[in-house]
Amino acid sequence: MIPFLSSSKSNPTSSPGSYATRVDDAATIPDNANHYDFVIVGGGTAGCVLASRLTEDPSISVLVLEAGPTNNVLPAKAPLLFNKLFKTERDWDYTTVPQPKVANRELYWPRGRMLGGSSSMNAMIYHHGSYSDFDEWAEKLGCKGWSYADLAPYFRKSEGCVPKNGFDAKDRGTTGPWKTGHSFFSDMGKDGFLKACEQVGIPFSPDINTPRGTEGITNTMTFIDQKGLRSSAATAYLTPDVLARSNLTVALAATVTRIVFDKSAGTPRATGVVLQTTTGGSLYAVGATRKVVLAAGSINTPQILMLNGIGPSSSLKALSIPTVRVNEHVGAHLKDHFCTSGLLLKAKPGYTFDYLNTTIKAVPALVRWLSFGTGPISSNIAEAAAFIRSNDERLPTGSSAASARYHGSQGVGPDLEIIGAPVAYIDHGFTPAPPGVDIFSLVPIGLRPQSEGFVSIKSKDPFEKAVVDPRYWSDADDNDRKVLLAGLRVCIAITHAEALQPFLEPVEPSNDPDNMFWPWCAPKDAVISDEDLLNWMSRTAFTLYHPVGTARMSAKADDGVVDLDLNVYGVKGLAVCDASIFPQQISGHPTAPIIAIAEKAAELFAKSASI
Numbered sequence: 001m002i003p004f005l006s007s008s009k010s011n012p013t014s015s016p017g018s019y020a021t022r023v024d025d026a027a028t029i030p031d032n033a034n035h036y037d038f039v040i041v042g043g044g045t046a047g048c049v050l051a052s053r054l055t056e057d058p059s060i061s062v063l064v065l066e067a068g069p070t071n072n073v074l075p076a077k078a079p080l081l082f083n084k085l086f087k088t089e090r091d092w093d094y095t096t097v098p099q100p101k102v103a104n105r106e107l108y109w110p111r112g113r114m115l116g117g118s119s120s121m122n123a124m125i126y127h128h129g130s131y132s133d134f135d136e137w138a139e140k141l142g143c144k145g146w147s148y149a150d151l152a153p154y155f156r157k158s159e160g161c162v163p164k165n166g167f168d169a170k171d172r173g174t175t176g177p178w179k180t181g182h183s184f185f186s187d188m189g190k191d192g193f194l195k196a197c198e199q200v201g202i203p204f205s206p207d208i209n210t211p212r213g214t215e216g217i218t219n220t221m222t223f224i225d226q227k228g229l230r231s232s233a234a235t236a237y238l239t240p241d242v243l244a245r246s247n248l249t250v251a252l253a254a255t256v257t258r259i260v261f262d263k264s265a266g267t268p269r270a271t272g273v274v275l276q277t278t279t280g281g282s283l284y285a286v287g288a289t290r291k292v293v294l295a296a297g298s299i300n301t302p303q304i305l306m307l308n309g310i311g312p313s314s315s316l317k318a319l320s321i322p323t324v325r326v327n328e329h330v331g332a333h334l335k336d337h338f339c340t341s342g343l344l345l346k347a348k349p350g351y352t353f354d355y356l357n358t359t360i361k362a363v364p365a366l367v368r369w370l371s372f373g374t375g376p377i378s379s380n381i382a383e384a385a386a387f388i389r390s391n392d393e394r395l396p397t398g399s400s401a402a403s404a405r406y407h408g409s410q411g412v413g414p415d416l417e418i419i420g421a422p423v424a425y426i427d428h429g430f431t432p433a434p435p436g437v438d439i440f441s442l443v444p445i446g447l448r449p450q451s452e453g454f455v456s457i458k459s460k461d462p463f464e465k466a467v468v469d470p471r472y473w474s475d476a477d478d479n480d481r482k483v484l485l486a487g488l489r490v491c492i493a494i495t496h497a498e499a500l501q502p503f504l505e506p507v508e509p510s511n512d513p514d515n516m517f518w519p520w521c522a523p524k525d526a527v528i529s530d531e532d533l534l535n536w537m538s539r540t541a542f543t544l545y546h547p548v549g550t551a552r553m554s555a556k557a558d559d560g561v562v563d564l565d566l567n568v569y570g571v572k573g574l575a576v577c578d579a580s581i582f583p584q585q586i587s588g589h590p591t592a593p594i595i596a597i598a599e600k601a602a603e604l605f606a607k608s609a610s611i
C-alpha cells in the first residue's frame with residue numbers, strides 16, 4: 001500500500017507541507033492526512049538502516065522524521081574533525097546532572113543531531129563487541145533470537161570491508177553498503193603504543209571482530225570509504241539511489257513532539273505522530289498504517305515515550321501526563337562506558353597530530369586528504385585499542401586489582417579497554433595541547449559498569465532537554481572504580497614499556513598529581529598510591545559516548561520496554577529500534593551492533609502484519 005506519493009518529492013525535504021498535514025491540535029490524525037506504512041522517528045544510525053531496507057520493497061512506504069539538518073558538512077566527512085561538530089547545531093549537547101562520585105561534575109554528552117545521527121559525528125571505531133555479550137542477551141537475559149550467531153548474518157550483510165595490507169577478511173562482510181577499513185595509523189601508534197601493549201602482555205589481534213572473541217591489542221578498524229571519507233549510516237544507507245525511491249520520504253528539521261494513540265478499542269494503538277519544525281511552531285500530523293518506530297537514541301526515545309504517557313508512574317503523575325501505559329523500565333537501566341582522566345605523554349615533536357593545530361601546518365595534511373583520502377585527516381584519532389580483562393593475572397593490574405570483581409559477559413568478555421590516540425584528547429578535544437607540545441593520550445575505559453543511571457523528564461515541553469543521570473561509580477561496592485584502577489595500572493606499565501620510549505620527550509620527574517603528565521612523569525622509584533590515582537581519575541573523567549538500555553528489550557512485559565520483536569509492551573503499532581533497546585551494556589563500541597540490530601529489525605517489521 002502506498003497511500004501517499006508525490007511526484008515532486010525531493011529528498012531530503014525541509015518543507016513539512018510537502019509530506020504532512022497542518023493541524024490545530026495534536027489529539028488525532030485527520031483522515032485526510034498523509035499516511036505511510038512506517039513512520040520512523042529519528043534519521044540516525046538505526047533510522048537510516050530501517051528506511052533503506054524497508055523501502056527495498058516498493059509496496060512499503062516510509063517517512064523518516066529527523067530533527068536535525070543534513071550531514072553535508074566537512075567535519076561529518078573528514079574523520080579527524082569529528083569533534084568540531086561538538087556544541088554546534090548538529091549536536092544535542094546534553095549535560096548530565098552533577099555526579100557526586102565524580103567530584104560533583106556535570107558532564108558533557110554529545111549526541112548527533114543530523115542525518116545519520118551519532119554515526120555522523122562519532123569516532124568511527126568498527127567493533128562487534130564480544131560474541132559473549134550477545135550470547136548473554138540470549139542465554140542469561142532471555143532475549144532469544146539475539147545471540148551472536150543470530151546477529152552474525154546481519155553484521156555481514158551491513159559491512160563492506162575493504163581489506164588492505166594483507167588483512168584477512170574471512171570473518172567479515174565485504175559486499176554490504178557500510179564501508180569499513182583501516183584509517184591512517186601513526187608511527188607512534190603502530191611502533192610505539194601497539195608494541196608497548198604487547199610488551200606488557202596484551203596479545204596482538206589482527207581482527208577483534210570474529211566469533212573467536214575480541215581480546216587483544218589491535219589497530220582499530222573504522223567506518224571509512226575508499227576516498228578517506230566517513231561512512232555513516234546516512235552515507236551508506238541513504239545513497240542517491242535510495243533517496244530517489246518514490247516510496248521513501250526523508251524529512252529534516254522535523255522534531256516529533258507527539259505520538260497520537262487511538263484509545264477507542266481496548267489496547268491503545270499508535271496511529272501517527274505530530275511534528276514541529278521549531279519550538280512553538282505550527283503542528284503537522286502524519287499517519288502510520290503499520291508502525292511508528294522510535295529510533296531517536298538512548299536519551300530522546302525514553303523522553304518521547306514518557307511525554308506520551310508510557311513511563312514510570314511517578315514521572316507521569318508529577319507532570320500530570322495522561323497515562324497510556326505505566327512502565328517503570330522506561331528511562332531506567334541507563335549504562336554508559338566511562339573513562340578515567342586521560343593519561344598524557346609528552347611526545348617528540350611531530351610524532352602526534354597536535355602540530356595540526358597550527359593552520360599553516362594543517363594545510364598540507366588537508367590537501368593530502370582532499371587529493372588522495374589519506375594522511376592524518378583520515379585518522380579517527382582512536383587508532384589503536386586494547387580489550388582486556390581485569391582478572392587476567394598475566395597483566396600488570398597491580399595488587400589492588402585483587403579486590404576488583406570481574407563482570408565480563410559469560411565469564412569471557414573483556415571489562416576494560418585502553419585506547420591510544422596520537423593527540424591531546426583533553427576535555428573532548430576542546431583544550432588543545434600547549435603551544436609547541438606534542439601529546440599522546442592513553443585512556444582506560446570501564447566496559448561492564450555495574451552502576452546504573454536513568455533518563456527522566458522535568459517538563460512536558462518536548463523541546464526541553466531530558467534529565468540525564470548516569471550515576472557513574474554509584475555501584476554498591478565501588479567496583480567500577482576498582483576495575484578502572486586495574487586498567488590504569490596497566491596503562492602506566494604501557495607508558496614505561498620499551499617500545500614507546502623512542503617516541504617520548506623526557507620531562508622533569510614529578511610525583512605531583514597536578515602535573516599534566518602525571519602519573520607518567522612520576523619518578524621511577526616513586527610509589528604511586530591507589531588513593532592518589534583514585535582521586536586523579538575523577539578530575540577529568542569523561543564519557544566514551546555509549547549510553548544504552550533506557551528502553552530495554554525483554555521477553556517479559558514486566559521486565560522491559562520492548563518485546564523480542566522490538567514492539568513496545570502494552571500498546572499496538574509502536575516499536576523502538578536504537579541503542580536504548582540493549583538489554584545489557586556490551587563490552588565494546590555500539591554502532592556496528594546497532595546497525596546489525598536495525599538490519600534484523602527491518603526484516604521483522606517488514607514481515608509484521610498491517611494493523
Ligand SMILES: Cc1cc2nc3c(=O)[nH]c(=O)nc-3n(C[C@H](O)[C@H](O)[C@H](O)COP(=O)(O)OP(=O)(O)OC[C@H]3O[C@@H](n4cnc5c(N)ncnc54)[C@H](O)[C@@H]3O)c2cc1C
Pocket residue numbers: 041042043044045046047065066067068110111112113114115116117118119121122123124125126127254255256257295296297298300301304544545546547577578579580589590591592594
Ligand atoms: C562523540 C561520539 C563518539 C562515538 N564513538 C563511537 C565509535 O567510535 N564507535 C562506535 O561504535 N560508537 C561510537 N559512538 C556511539 C554511537 O555513535 C552511538 O551509540 C550510535 O550512533 C547511536 O545510534 P542510535 O541509532 O541509537 O541513535 P543516533 O544515531 O544518535 O540517532 C538518533 C537520531 O534521532 C534524532 N532525533 C532525536 N529526537 C528526535 C525527535 N524528537 N524527532 C525527530 N528526530 C529525533 C536525532 O537527531 C538523531 O539523528 C560515539 C558517539 C559519540 C556521540
